[in-house]
Amino acid sequence: MKFYVVICCMFFLLCGFSAQTSNHTPDFVTFRQLIMELEKIAQNNLEPSKILQSEFAKLQKTHGIAGDKKNYRDFVRVRLAFEATRDSGLWQIRWTITDNEPNSDAIWHQWQKQTAPQFKSEENAEATAIAECDELSALFAFTARSLGVKKVGLFWPAWNHTVAVWTSMDKRGKPVRIVVPTSQIFIDANATLGTKEFDTGKQKNIYDYSRKDVIPTYKIPGPLARMMITQAKKLGGKSAVYLQARRNRLSKKFGGS
Numbered sequence: 001m002k003f004y005v006v007i008c009c010m011f012f013l014l015c016g017f018s019a020q021t022s023n024h025t026p027d028f029v030t031f032r033q034l035i036m037e038l039e040k041i042a043q044n045n046l047e048p049s050k051i052l053q054s055e056f057a058k059l060q061k062t063h064g065i066a067g068d069k070k071n072y073r074d075f076v077r078v079r080l081a082f083e084a085t086r087d088s089g090l091w092q093i094r095w096t097i098t099d100n101e102p103n104s105d106a107i108w109h110q111w112q113k114q115t116a117p118q119f120k121s122e123e124n125a126e127a128t129a130i131a132e133c134d135e136l137s138a139l140f141a142f143t144a145r146s147l148g149v150k151k152v153g154l155f156w157p158a159w160n161h162t163v164a165v166w167t168s169m170d171k172r173g174k175p176v177r178i179v180v181p182t183s184q185i186f187i188d189a190n191a192t193l194g195t196k197e198f199d200t201g202k203q204k205n206i207y208d209y210s211r212k213d214v215i216p217t218y219k220i221p222g223p224l225a226r227m228m229i230t231q232a233k234k235l236g237g238k239s240a241v242y243l244q245a246r247r248n249r250l251s252k253k254f255g256g257s
Contacts, residue, residue, distance in 0.1 A: 028225070041080070055079070059075065071168055083235070087183040088256045090232060091227075100134075102154060110130070119230075133161055142213045149166065
């Protein structure tokens with residue numbers, strides 16, 4: 001009888017330990033999983049969107065890019081990455097001068113501490129990280145490349161400023177440079193994807209951003225990753241006008257560009 005009681009006690013102790021251990025299992029999402037979820041949103045929510053189709057048609061008219069399926073596919077992913085990573089965009093990064101290198105490493109390091117990001121409304125929204133223009137542009141390029149867009153790189157319209165560029169193609173297969181303004185520095189409050197306020201011809205070469213800022217198994221805090229996915233799914237299909245106005249309001253709240 002005593003042996004039976006001892007065995008039962010040990011069993012319950014082990015069960016309690018197991019439950020306690022499982023309750024403290026780290027909550028994270030890998031970078032690969034984040035990209036997979038963003039790709040699903042791009043395919044299922046954004047590609048069929050009449051709003052995005054209309055904006056793509058406008059870009060065709062203003063920049064002369066080809067209207068084929070591949071170009072549209074790239075446009076959808078460029079737009080998603082742009083709205084997510086820009087100053088005061090969907091992932092709520094705040095622009096400020098940091099003097100960091102032109103990559104997104106410091107952003108990912110800050111995100112490691114984001115276990116309770118505020119995002120459910122503009123009233124409670126808080127910045128998830130701070131970064132300057134070259135870091136934002138690198139984050140955009142890295143995200144867009146991870147979504148399968150190959151021709152994205154960094155562009156310096158001035159010695160002290162960086163934006164990104166997506167190199168698309170026209171009907172004849174010739175390159176067309178599309179400005180991706182990851183902050184509002186040196187441009188007006190309504191300037192967005194495709195703005196012509198910067199002359200991309202000033203830079204002879206736009207080198208593809210091929211740097212892998214984090215590895216596929218890089219662990220992102222679960223609450224932050226879910227915020228990233230939720231924002232992309234909820235707001236990614238809104239019009240550029242809506243998203244620009246939202247960005248400007250958040251930038252005023254955060255103190256960004």
